[in-house]
Amino acid sequence: MRHFDLEMNDLKKKLVDMATLVQEMIKFSVDEIVKRDLNLSKEVFNRERETNLTEIIIDDTCLKLIALNQPVGTDLRFITSAMRINSDLERMGDEAVNICEIGEELLKYPDLKPLIDIPKMANAVTVMVKDSIEAFNLSDADLADTVLSKDDEVDELKRIIIKDLLEFMTNTSDQTTLIRAIDLMFIAKSLERLGDHATNIAEDVIFMVHGKDIRHLKSI
Amino acid sequence: MRHFDLEMNDLKKKLVDMATLVQEMIKFSVDEIVKRDLNLSKEVFNRERETNLTEIIIDDTCLKLIALNQPVGTDLRFITSAMRINSDLERMGDEAVNICEIGEELLKYPDLKPLIDIPKMANAVTVMVKDSIEAFNLSDADLADTVLSKDDEVDELKRIIIKDLLEFMTNTSDQTTLIRAIDLMFIAKSLERLGDHATNIAEDVIFMVHGKDIRHLKSI
DSSP states (O other), X not given: OOHHHHHHHHHHHHHHHHHHHXXXXXXXXXXHHHTTOXXXXXXXXXXXXXXXXXXXHHHHHHHHHHHHHOOOHHHHHHHHHHHHHHHHHHHHXXXXXXXXXXXXXXXXXXXXXXXXXXXXXXXXXXXXXXXXXXXXXXXXXXXXHHHHHHHHXXXXXXXXXXXXXXXXXXXXXXXXXXXXHHHHHHHHHHHHHHHHHHHHHHHHHHHHHHSOOOTTTTTO | OOHHHHHHHHHHHHHHHHHHHHHHHHHHHHHHHHTTOTTHHHHHHHHHHHHHHHHHHHHHHHHHHHHHHOOOHHHHHHHXXXXXXXXXXXXXXXXXXXXXXXXXXXXXXXXXXXXXXXHHHHHHHHHHHHHHHHHHHHTOHHHHHHHHHHHHXXXXXXXXXXXXXXXXXXXXXXXHHHHHHHHHHHHHHHHHHHHHHHHHHHHHHHHHHHSOOOTTTTTO
């Protein structure tokens, strides 16, 4: 195998490892809320430091790969897609941190209601994230397509969650009920954002594989 | 001037033009809420189509610049930063669309309260966006630094807005009051996100100018 190919494989491995970290962060942040276990925060914050460092290393690797090898075509698309995916992954980590921070307020109070739709939404988002990374790892544009098709389901779950919480808010004069409902709304918003990032990654994979930019096809 | 330099200038101009579109989108979306003028939605949606198209053109320009000229050092950093800034700008346009869409629900009802802090937050964010693009255009890392220092102010305004809205929600049994308060919370969240994107752009400018990655300096 050429030295360049080895380096490209190493870049791919770095990104997949970073994605694993980010998936763990999402899992721990949602578990923190669902299992009411504040100890999980530190699992998320520790991984945040690691992802921040990894983001810089991956960007640096990409710049060096371009500067030293002057790739074109598929290879160049792979590297610039990797830079974009890197950035999405880091921001996904930020959303997990965000969920944790909201959780720290939320868990000061008893459960507002049994959490059903939030874990359901988190599961749907987790599948999107997992599949988008798998699609990147295998250069599988079909799998990336399935990620795009799941985004509407996640948006619909968010709509249901917000509608349900509004009911709770309407029938209360208790401020802590309002605070908990608002916290859960912002958590749903963060989950929706995680789905958006997975969608971005899936679009990058399709571009990487086909050299065709499918972003915004509906709106142009 | 070399052909390559002309093309680099053209890339810069394309990004500055895109940033102008996005700034207009932000202005129109906030004006829609503040002036209660739903007609402004179409100004935002028209520009969204244009930014979506421009994003693809800019990415394509960047890939060709790398493939055909094999730049290194500052030039390569400029181009990859341009790709990242391009992506942030497009997502900022999405946030403006988001504000508009929330506005379409919000404006079904009378004003919940005179809007003071939302326009204030929008102004602070607009300055961040303007300065981050100006910093890019002039390769001015000091100006980019001032953008970073404004992010805390925006976050603090968001905190105040949400606290105030919570008061409104506590003293009501009226569901439309709740809906309006939630809408305004999500608008504040979108404005905060716009500030985050401006911060990302400012960090890219500093990296572009100094070749030093300042992201996450506090957390590593």
